[in-house]
Amino acid sequence: MYPKKQTLAVDRKHIWHPYTQMKDYAGRDPLVIVKGKGVKLYDADGNSYYDTISSWWCNVHGHGQPKINRGIQKQLQQLEHVLFAGITHPAAAELVSRLQDFLHPLLCRFFFSDNGSTSVEVALKMAFQYWQNQGNRTKTQFVFLENSYHGDTAGAMSVGGMELYHRLYAPLRFKSLQARSPNCRSCTHRKTEFTFTAQNPGCQLECFSSMEKILRQEKDRLAAVIVEPLMQGAGGISFYPAQYLKQLRALTSQLNILLIFDEVATGFGRTGSMFAFQQAKVVPDFICLSKGLTAGYLPLALTVTREKIYQAFYSDDTSAKTFFHGHTYTANPLACAAGIENLKLFKQKKLPASQAAVMRHFHGKLRAFKDLDFIGDIRYLGFIGAVDIVRSRKTKTLFAPESRIGFQIYVQALKNGLLLRPLGDTIYWFLPLVVTRKDIDIIMTKSRESLLAAIASADR
Numbered sequence: 001m002y003p004k005k006q007t008l009a010v011d012r013k014h015i016w017h018p019y020t021q022m023k024d025y026a027g028r029d030p031l032v033i034v035k036g037k038g039v040k041l042y043d044a045d046g047n048s049y050y051d052t053i054s055s056w057w058c059n060v061h062g063h064g065q066p067k068i069n070r071g072i073q074k075q076l077q078q079l080e081h082v083l084f085a086g087i088t089h090p091a092a093a094e095l096v097s098r099l100q101d102f103l104h105p106l107l108c109r110f111f112f113s114d115n116g117s118t119s120v121e122v123a124l125k126m127a128f129q130y131w132q133n134q135g136n137r138t139k140t141q142f143v144f145l146e147n148s149y150h151g152d153t154a155g156a157m158s159v160g161g162m163e164l165y166h167r168l169y170a171p172l173r174f175k176s177l178q179a180r181s182p183n184c185r186s187c188t189h190r191k192t193e194f195t196f197t198a199q200n201p202g203c204q205l206e207c208f209s210s211m212e213k214i215l216r217q218e219k220d221r222l223a224a225v226i227v228e229p230l231m232q233g234a235g236g237i238s239f240y241p242a243q244y245l246k247q248l249r250a251l252t253s254q255l256n257i258l259l260i261f262d263e264v265a266t267g268f269g270r271t272g273s274m275f276a277f278q279q280a281k282v283v284p285d286f287i288c289l290s291k292g293l294t295a296g297y298l299p300l301a302l303t304v305t306r307e308k309i310y311q312a313f314y315s316d317d318t319s320a321k322t323f324f325h326g327h328t329y330t331a332n333p334l335a336c337a338a339g340i341e342n343l344k345l346f347k348q349k350k351l352p353a354s355q356a357a358v359m360r361h362f363h364g365k366l367r368a369f370k371d372l373d374f375i376g377d378i379r380y381l382g383f384i385g386a387v388d389i390v391r392s393r394k395t396k397t398l399f400a401p402e403s404r405i406g407f408q409i410y411v412q413a414l415k416n417g418l419l420l421r422p423l424g425d426t427i428y429w430f431l432p433l434v435v436t437r438k439d440i441d442i443i444m445t446k447s448r449e450s451l452l453a454a455i456a457s458a459d460r
């Protein structure tokens, strides 16, 4: 293993990191992480950090989980990789059949790829081709939500609604239609001071009218609608009610428009149910899965769909009706082995239900932030929670963008042994399902200290 000094020297000279302004690191070293155990990461100097964002929302059962480690090692003795066109292997079959136990029987056809963006690309292309294969040449467009994020590849960006990430690439994106975001955090109809669980008394779901208008007007041109169910993640950890999904499913079914739920971030227990959309008690036409699929161990993704979609591609017409899409590492056996152990742990530990009380404990800790005037909003669902940092809630003033308060909190939190990566001025927790009450007490105490220290120095 390269020592810290050599790692940093090579990194500084050659490596370009994702979603990072490299100039921020001109006078500062990135963390050199050499070990992970449970909910903690360890750097090259032996310092530990709570991984409060589950290593970009993917870790589920903690780092170095012994059963997952053994599962991968066992698979390694047999087969590391094989192409997946015209070939199958036991790990892929076992993963799919274990996953079926957690899904509605209508969601029964599984297409593998290797990351969240590709799982979205697959759903978009399948939805588009579904109509083409049936001779319908007009249903070619997609509807997405303002503030949504579905990945960074060109197709996924075309249905992305985040100004900051997507504006520049507008000429590269195919034309899609944007409906208003349903997120409760910025809702003008919200009567409560904080969003909390996004269950606002008296809500008439006014936000649905924008979606409804587009669907009714454009139904003949629409292939599908894509949404992140219950939470717009990269769009500031913004929650919205399950009722929105119910109405969306009812209307898309009525108007013959396909529905894609992107569960890349929300899947695998994080929102308190195995998949977020299950809280709405509806069945979409596609779900996109990645991140937690392998418990955060290895890159793998699935696009899950219905038999009727599969049947529209099943044909003697090989040139027109085949789904011409695939990635080299599709259904990588080591990743599938991690996925199998992941799902076994869900079953054995009765997750996520068995952690409901710990989730409530977490919510209580979040609500306790309301005494701080620099907390603009508080919201949570399952093991995901977020607060917006403002200069003053009372006077409704924000920090100037140049003060980069989110980044200051990140730096402060590292000093306190927390990896707390912000989204702009939103600070969030995306906890692994393995956290205990004690972990939460420590994480939230350290978080509060970090927030207070960063705010104090910002105000000076």
Ligand SMILES: Cc1ncc(COP(=O)(O)O)c(C=O)c1O
Pocket: 115, 116, 117, 118, 120, 149, 150, 151, 152, 228, 233, 234, 262, 263, 264, 265, 266, 290, 291
């Ligand atoms: C909802 C959602 N979809 C898709 C993606 C893209 O996944 P990946 O980064 O694996 O390409 C993300 C990543 O954060 C996501 O949150």
